[in-house]
Every structure is written in C-alpha cells, then in structure tokens.
Amino acid sequence: MEESQDIDLVVAVAGSPNVGKSTLLNRLVGALSHVGNWPGKTVDIIAGVIEYKGYRIQIVDLPGTYGLSGVTEEEDITRKYLLGEYGERVHKHRRAICESCPFHRTCFFSQLCLVRLFSDFLHRRKKIYQRIYTPDVVLIIVDATVLEKTLYLAISILELTPNAVIALNKIDELEERGMSIDTQALSKRLGVPVIPISALKGKNIDKLLDAILSVWRRRISARRTLRINYGILEHYIQRIESLVRKAKLPPNYPRRWVAIRLLEGDHELFSKIKSLHDGVSSEIETVVSEVRKELGDDVSAVIARIRYNYIAEITRDIIKKKVERVPELSLIDRVFTHPLIGPIASILLLFVIFLAVFSINLGFPLNIALESLGMSSLAELLEEYSLVSLVDYLVSLGIDYIRALIEPYSVTLASFIADGVLGGFGLIMTFFPLIILVLFLISLLEDSGLAARITVAIDSLFSKFGLTGRAVFPLMLSMGCNVPGIMSTRTVMGKGERLGLILASPFIICQARLIVLIAIITVAFTSPIQQTIAFLSIFLISILLYLIMATIFARIFREEGEVRALVMDIPPVRRPSIRVAWWNAWIMGKEFIKKAGTIIVMLSMLVWFLLSYGPNGYTVDPDETYGAIIGKTLAPIAHLWGISDVNVAWKIVFALIYGFIAKEGLLVAIAQLSSKGVSFEEAWLSFGLTPIQSFAILLFFMTYVPCMATVITIRYETKSWRLTLLSIVILLITATILSTITYHILAIIF
Incomplete structure (x- = not known):
C-alpha cells in the first residue's frame, strides 16, 4: 500500500471474468482504491479495507483470470501473489495489535516489538519472514449458473493453498431457473467452506465474512491442499516431488503443486529450480521428457482434461432440479454465433449504442438527421443542450467568474488561473462525462453477456489483421473519445495485442477531431460530392491506419509464446444491473481522473x-x-x-x-x-x-x-x-x- 495501515488479515479475491467479482467487491468495500501497480506490470493494484466484528480486513482484488498457468499477465500476477512473491512491495502495513499500545503513534521500532512478534506467532503469521508474504485467506468467486466452467480456477487455487473460501455467486439467478446446489456436499468434496451468495442483492454476505474469519482463525480448514488423482501421471508426479524436495524451494511452494506445474511445462518454475539446484532441474527435465514420450500428447492438455473430469464428477450429484433454458436466450445465441448474421448484428448493435452516446454527448449526428427532416429547431435544441454544451457552459461560467474576481488585482494571474489551471480542469470536466457514459454502457454490455458474444462474432473479421475480436471496442469507443477507447484495452489478454491497440487508437478520429474535420471540409470544398468524398476517405484512412498499426505493434511487442487466440468464457445472457455498471464506470473513471488529471x-x-x-x-x-x-x-x-x-x-x-x-x-x-x-x-x-x-x-x-x-x-x-x-x-x-x-x-x- 502507499501508506502503512493497521490491519488484521489480508484477503485476496480471485475469480474468472464475468463471475460478479466487481459486484461483490463493491458490496464489501463500497469504494475500492487504486494503490499502485503490481511490480513490473501494467495492471493496477486495487484494494480496500473493511471493518467487521472488530477486525480490519484488507481486501485485495486480483486480476480476473481463468487459471494459474502464468501465460497471461493477469495469471502471472495472481499466481505470484498467492505464492507470496511480491512481499512488502505490495503490502505495507503494521499489525493491528499496535493500536492498543500507548506508544504506537510515536513508535519507530514496530518490526522489533516483542509483543507484536509474539502476536504474529500466535496467529501463525508470515509477516516475520518478509520473503514469504501470502494472503491469509483466498476468497474464490464462482458463478453458480455456470458452475462447471468457473470451478476450474477454484480447483487450481485449492491445489496451491487450503486457506480459501468459495463464494457461490448468483445463487438467486440459479434459484429463479428452478435449480439448486448442495453446498454442504460441495464443501465436503473440496475441503473448504462454500457459501451461496447474491452479490447483487447482498444475500449471505455476513455468512461469507464469518467463513473468512473462521478460516483465518484456523477453526475450519483443510489439513492439506486439494488432491486430485491424476491417474497415469501420479507415478511421475511422485518422482518429481522427491526431486523438488532436494531443490529446497521456499515452504510456500507446495511440492505436489510444483510437480504438476512442471509437468505442464512451467518455464518460470524450471528456471527457479535451476537457479537453486542445476542438477535437480536436469533430472526433472528427464522425467518430463519420459512423460511426453509415453503419452504422445500435450501433458498440460491431459492435466486440464483430468481436472475438468474431476469437476464434472463432483458437480454431477450436487446440482439438482435442472430445467431447460428459456427459448429467448438460445435465440440470442443463435443470432450472435451465426457466421454471417452475427457480425452484422454485432456491428449494428454497437452502432446504435454509440450513436446514442454521440448524440447525448455532442448532438451529432442526430442533429444532421433532424435537419434533413426539416426539424431545424429540434436539431438546434439538441446541440444547445447536449452534454458537452452543458458542461462547457457551466465550466465557462466558473472560469469567467474566477477571472473577473482576480483580474482587478492582476491580469497575468487571472489569465494563469483561468486559462492555465482552470482551463486544464475544464478540459478534464468536458470529456469526463463522456468517459463515464461510455464505460457505463460497456459495463452494461459485459454484465448482460452481450459483450462476449459481440467479441466472438467479430473475431473472424479482425483475425485477418492478426487481432482478436476484442479490438472492436477500442475502435468503436475511440470514435467518441480516444481516452475511453484506450482504457477499454484492459479487457485484452495478450500483452502484445493490448499495447498494439493502445498505440494505434489515436489514429481513430474522435468527436473533437470530427468537429474540425467537418468545419474545414465545409469551407474548403464547395461541392457536396467533394465534401462527401473527402469526409469518407479521411475517415476510412483513419480506420485502416488503426488496423495496420495495431497489427504491426502487436507483432513487435508480442511476448514469446503469445499467440493470436480468443480465449474467453461466454456467460449466460442476463438482465444487466444498472447499479453494478455504474459502480464499475465510476471506479475506473474516478481513478483515471485522479491519476491523469x-x-x-x-x-x-x-x-x-x-x-x-x-x-x-x-x-x-x-x-x-x-x-x-x-x-x-x-x-x-x-x-x-x-x-x-x-x-x-x-x-x-x-x-x-x-x-x-x-x-x-x-x-x-x-x-x-x-x-x-x-x-x-x-x-x-x-x-x-x-x-x-x-x-x-x-x-x-x-x-x-x-x-x-x-x-x-x-x-x-x-x-x-x-x-x-x-x-x-x-x-x-x-x-x-x-x-x-x-x-x-x-x-x-x-
């Protein structure tokens, strides 16, 4: 953290995309804060502190990910954090026991305090050993409506640590479908508490926090990490385990988990073991080669298949009263997955959404349509009372008032305050509503499940440029404003593609440049045909430059092993929550203004x-x-x-x-x-x-x-x-x- 805080326990929140993690975090914390960046990464650290039953709990939001393979930046961050590799570079806080000490406000030796060290020891804290700083409890959020898909991350984490609680989110939606889950049976199979909740409605949040405290106090906890029978691989896992023991890895690296990861081809773990014991790494490579030769298949794929079979086995009997999906949802899926209708429907939907955004923000192009229909007065009214016009009017009033207040004393100071300082603030306020509006609509699309379907539908078009379907959102958003367009690249998984889209987005003509474009074309070209040709050619050139530059940059910055592939979960279509969408938009917009303003x-x-x-x-x-x-x-x-x-x-x-x-x-x-x-x-x-x-x-x-x-x-x-x-x-x-x-x-x- 940026400043030391007195807390009792650290809870890391993990979950796959679209499981409702943001909703739960906002329900728990109310207002998360950006407190820095993960060391060596571009992903933000989002955290907050809550008080519950006299305990101060630090909530750390881990990036949304599907596993712990470390292939993506998000997976790498999540895995390293759970292993305690970030240490005090991320956590900078003192024990809460210091609060009861009469000298805590003037104490400069809290790290050497015997009372504090003894308290840490009683709670089996790892703060004493600063090299190992794992979270006290991992809160894993899974989606009850698609339990089989979202349990994979939970299984991966439980193989790493038993100090976890599973939050079975969206239980209300499951019940509305006439289904139920035997959470006690699931808890028994996984060895950790499973709490059914509804983050949106606030159901069972207290029970979830109670379970977290219970795991922390070690009142209920698995004796060991989750153990899955990997069949033919078990013999090789045991052999590698015995070799890993010789390497003397830190105690926060479970030997069985390390052995499985090495079989999956984890290069980072290989390098770590090689640095500790070169001979052991050579023996491990020999065992892995034997496995690959015997199976004649991708070992990581075999392990993933066994995990999914395990998930299918444990969920087979606990999900009850299953009913068919409603026809309307399958109709939406049929439309968006159709090879021809899907891309057209996606583009039309995005066009309508951003047409509404542009019209609300600037009045364009709805004002032109109204003028062509002979409704000039209505078009003028739309321009006059557009969002930009209203914000600009209010900002101008404030700036003019300050200028008039200071000008009698100093013209230079008045100009500096009004034009230099407040002018920059006014610029921020001019595009801030647009950022919030765009982020809000994107959050609605994501929460409804349509964003994932649009991405998949358009993926075939962008694949011709070596990009995924996720590139459509920076493209469309940048037409309104490059700022939210660039911010939307956070959903892109590959580092190369994300940097490529960030650096290419400024080529897209935004609304501000659109005003300049129309103004100059109207004056410079007298013929309507010339005006139309000039406008369309420049607009199409900007889109072509975006695609070409994004492709080039993506290839330049693509990391080793990174390939163009669209891997994402397709959540069920549901009614989006306006409150959740507003939470997400406000947090992202507010943090941007705070940092960039x-x-x-x-x-x-x-x-x-x-x-x-x-x-x-x-x-x-x-x-x-x-x-x-x-x-x-x-x-x-x-x-x-x-x-x-x-x-x-x-x-x-x-x-x-x-x-x-x-x-x-x-x-x-x-x-x-x-x-x-x-x-x-x-x-x-x-x-x-x-x-x-x-x-x-x-x-x-x-x-x-x-x-x-x-x-x-x-x-x-x-x-x-x-x-x-x-x-x-x-x-x-x-x-x-x-x-x-x-x-x-x-x-x-x-």
Missing part, C-alpha cells in the same frame, strides 16, 4: 505559458509569444503541402500546437490569429489554400499528435513514458509522410 493540468499550465509569454514578457498578442516563435521556426513543415507564404505557414503550425490542448482548439486558434471579429470560415479562406492543400492539411490534422488527455492516458495505461513518446513520434512521422505523399499525388493528377 494532475498531469493534464500541469501540461495546460505549460501550454498557457508558451501562448501567453514571449521574449518581452506577458502579452495578449499571440504573434509575440514563444508559441508563435516555435510556430515560425517549424513553418517550413508547411512547404511539404506547397504553402510558400510564411505568414500562412506559421499560423497553421501554431494552430497545431494549440490543438494539443484540445482538438477543437485548432478552429479557435486559426480564428484568433486572423483579424479580430472574423469567423473561422473567413480566416480559413483568407489563407488562400487550394482544395488539394486543404485535404493534405486535414490528413495531417487528423493523424498527428493526439490531445494531451489522450497522451496522458497512453502513459497511464502503458506505465511507460518511452512507449508514450514512441506513439507520438510514430503519429508525427505517419502524418507527415501520408499528407505529403497525398498532396503530391493529387497535385500531379489534378
């Missing part, structure tokens, strides 16, 4: 300085600022598009700098740099640009450096300034080459 405001202040100060100090004339000097220095760039007039060239380059704050700023900057009182249309026409030059500049505008909110989001999601700068460089290079080649080709043709 500070940097955005700082960048806003830097840009304000460049556009307000020059060699002669503060100035209101943009022509005398450092920004103008930079623009004039970079003015030769405009020569690539055949612009020889220096006065026009530097203004265009200056507008590009201004557009870094927000893409709509391009229009404002161009108007401000011309004579006072002129509109953007008049300012653009005064440049005397040809349609070909305007088209080339538009291509550059649409593909060059994204707004600073997007840049910060790339940094926030990749946790790397190097990758962020790489993204900016590639965008600039692509925009320059593409716009230059296009200009010269069109100049030759026309």
Whole structure:
C-alpha cells in the first residue's frame, strides 16, 4: 500500500471474468482504491479495507483470470501473489495489535516489538519472514449458473493453498431457473467452506465474512491442499516431488503443486529450480521428457482434461432440479454465433449504442438527421443542450467568474488561473462525462453477456489483421473519445495485442477531431460530392491506419509464446444491473481522473505559458509569444503541402500546437490569429489554400499528435513514458509522410 495501515488479515479475491467479482467487491468495500501497480506490470493494484466484528480486513482484488498457468499477465500476477512473491512491495502495513499500545503513534521500532512478534506467532503469521508474504485467506468467486466452467480456477487455487473460501455467486439467478446446489456436499468434496451468495442483492454476505474469519482463525480448514488423482501421471508426479524436495524451494511452494506445474511445462518454475539446484532441474527435465514420450500428447492438455473430469464428477450429484433454458436466450445465441448474421448484428448493435452516446454527448449526428427532416429547431435544441454544451457552459461560467474576481488585482494571474489551471480542469470536466457514459454502457454490455458474444462474432473479421475480436471496442469507443477507447484495452489478454491497440487508437478520429474535420471540409470544398468524398476517405484512412498499426505493434511487442487466440468464457445472457455498471464506470473513471488529471493540468499550465509569454514578457498578442516563435521556426513543415507564404505557414503550425490542448482548439486558434471579429470560415479562406492543400492539411490534422488527455492516458495505461513518446513520434512521422505523399499525388493528377 502507499501508506502503512493497521490491519488484521489480508484477503485476496480471485475469480474468472464475468463471475460478479466487481459486484461483490463493491458490496464489501463500497469504494475500492487504486494503490499502485503490481511490480513490473501494467495492471493496477486495487484494494480496500473493511471493518467487521472488530477486525480490519484488507481486501485485495486480483486480476480476473481463468487459471494459474502464468501465460497471461493477469495469471502471472495472481499466481505470484498467492505464492507470496511480491512481499512488502505490495503490502505495507503494521499489525493491528499496535493500536492498543500507548506508544504506537510515536513508535519507530514496530518490526522489533516483542509483543507484536509474539502476536504474529500466535496467529501463525508470515509477516516475520518478509520473503514469504501470502494472503491469509483466498476468497474464490464462482458463478453458480455456470458452475462447471468457473470451478476450474477454484480447483487450481485449492491445489496451491487450503486457506480459501468459495463464494457461490448468483445463487438467486440459479434459484429463479428452478435449480439448486448442495453446498454442504460441495464443501465436503473440496475441503473448504462454500457459501451461496447474491452479490447483487447482498444475500449471505455476513455468512461469507464469518467463513473468512473462521478460516483465518484456523477453526475450519483443510489439513492439506486439494488432491486430485491424476491417474497415469501420479507415478511421475511422485518422482518429481522427491526431486523438488532436494531443490529446497521456499515452504510456500507446495511440492505436489510444483510437480504438476512442471509437468505442464512451467518455464518460470524450471528456471527457479535451476537457479537453486542445476542438477535437480536436469533430472526433472528427464522425467518430463519420459512423460511426453509415453503419452504422445500435450501433458498440460491431459492435466486440464483430468481436472475438468474431476469437476464434472463432483458437480454431477450436487446440482439438482435442472430445467431447460428459456427459448429467448438460445435465440440470442443463435443470432450472435451465426457466421454471417452475427457480425452484422454485432456491428449494428454497437452502432446504435454509440450513436446514442454521440448524440447525448455532442448532438451529432442526430442533429444532421433532424435537419434533413426539416426539424431545424429540434436539431438546434439538441446541440444547445447536449452534454458537452452543458458542461462547457457551466465550466465557462466558473472560469469567467474566477477571472473577473482576480483580474482587478492582476491580469497575468487571472489569465494563469483561468486559462492555465482552470482551463486544464475544464478540459478534464468536458470529456469526463463522456468517459463515464461510455464505460457505463460497456459495463452494461459485459454484465448482460452481450459483450462476449459481440467479441466472438467479430473475431473472424479482425483475425485477418492478426487481432482478436476484442479490438472492436477500442475502435468503436475511440470514435467518441480516444481516452475511453484506450482504457477499454484492459479487457485484452495478450500483452502484445493490448499495447498494439493502445498505440494505434489515436489514429481513430474522435468527436473533437470530427468537429474540425467537418468545419474545414465545409469551407474548403464547395461541392457536396467533394465534401462527401473527402469526409469518407479521411475517415476510412483513419480506420485502416488503426488496423495496420495495431497489427504491426502487436507483432513487435508480442511476448514469446503469445499467440493470436480468443480465449474467453461466454456467460449466460442476463438482465444487466444498472447499479453494478455504474459502480464499475465510476471506479475506473474516478481513478483515471485522479491519476491523469494532475498531469493534464500541469501540461495546460505549460501550454498557457508558451501562448501567453514571449521574449518581452506577458502579452495578449499571440504573434509575440514563444508559441508563435516555435510556430515560425517549424513553418517550413508547411512547404511539404506547397504553402510558400510564411505568414500562412506559421499560423497553421501554431494552430497545431494549440490543438494539443484540445482538438477543437485548432478552429479557435486559426480564428484568433486572423483579424479580430472574423469567423473561422473567413480566416480559413483568407489563407488562400487550394482544395488539394486543404485535404493534405486535414490528413495531417487528423493523424498527428493526439490531445494531451489522450497522451496522458497512453502513459497511464502503458506505465511507460518511452512507449508514450514512441506513439507520438510514430503519429508525427505517419502524418507527415501520408499528407505529403497525398498532396503530391493529387497535385500531379489534378
């Protein structure tokens, strides 16, 4: 944790995607917090502390995963955490017994306190040995409606540790289907408490917490880890166990679990054993080779098959009163799994959803449709009262009020506070509602089970580019705003594909750039046919660039052993919970604003300085600022598009700098740099640009450096300034080459 906290026990919460983990965590904790990143990873640490029956319990949310193989980043994090490999780099807290000590507020030697050490010993704590820091209890969430599928992770964890409690979630949905589960029988077979709950309705939450405390106190606990009979493999497991004993692994590595993982081909465990005892690792490799030679099959597949057979055996008698599924659900599955209708239905559904998002946020394109139907007044009303307009109006009122309050004392300070500080805050507030709205709708899709079906349906289309169907969500979301589009890549499992989508998403034209695109096309092209061709060609180029760049980046950053494969659970279709969707959207949106907001405001202040100060100090004339000097220095760039007039060239380059704050700023900057009182249309026409030059500049505008909110989001999601700068460089290079080649080709043709 970022700050030391006094707690009694640590509970790690594990579960496969779509089992209701987020719902339960929000029910337990209320408001989880981002407290850092897993060491060496880009995945966030989400944790919170609750008090129950006088105990302070730290809840740690492990990434959603299907197993502990370590193939994906999420699986690697979960496994290492359960094995205690992260230690105090993740947990930084003192024992709660310190609270009762009269000197605890001034104590600097809590690690050496005999009372605390003795208390730790009584509770069999592993805090004393900081190299081993496993969670006290693992809370495993499984979905009662698809018990056979979601028990696999539970089985994998129970083979590693007996200190666990299974939460059988969505028991209310199961009962509504006329089914029931004998939880006592399941608990007896697995050797750990199994508590039926409904996270959504809050059913049996107290019983679940009681079970966690009971396991922690060692009142009920399995004597050993879960033991599955692996049949023909048992002889080899025992041989490897005896070899592992010689390697002297830490006690938090169960020898039988290690032996099974080695048979599955766990390279990381092989490396660990080799570093401890090279001779033992060679003998283990010999045994594994014998197994592969005898079975003539993928050993990991054999082990997985045995586990699933074990799950089928223990669930066969405990699930009762099974009834047929309702016809409506099977109809939805038939539609989305159809090879032809599925992709069409998925695209149409996403189109309708994001059309609603765009219309609520900006009024576009519903306003155009209303105008074409002769409802101009209704279209104007929609634009005037769109979400962006209302937020922008309220932010402008606040900024103008602060400016008027400070201006009598200092014009410079008023400009700095209003434009530099509050301007950055206003930028955040402008796109924050859109982020929340988009994340909310995506959460609804995921909770309903439709998101998984859309991903599978569209997977065949994206597979031609070496991507999975998950790439559709960054693509669609980025059309509204690149920020939520980039954030949505968290659902992508492969590291290579996720980084590829993050770095490629800025190529998609967002709503802000769409405003600039429409404004310039309307002025630069007089013919409706030319306007349509220009609009569609630039829009399609952006999508093509997204797919090509995502494919290239995914291949570059793909880790060894990572392949293009869509592996995901298809949850049953259900009515989504608005409350759960809101929880998820609010947590993700709030944490982004908390982390990225500070940097955005700082960048806003830097840009304000460049556009307000020059060699002669503060100035209101943009022509005398450092920004103008930079623009004039970079003015030769405009020569690539055949612009020889220096006065026009530097203004265009200056507008590009201004557009870094927000893409709509391009229009404002161009108007401000011309004579006072002129509109953007008049300012653009005064440049005397040809349609070909305007088209080339538009291509550059649409593909060059994204707004600073997007840049910060790339940094926030990749946790790397190097990758962020790489993204900016590639965008600039692509925009320059593409716009230059296009200009010269069109100049030759026309």
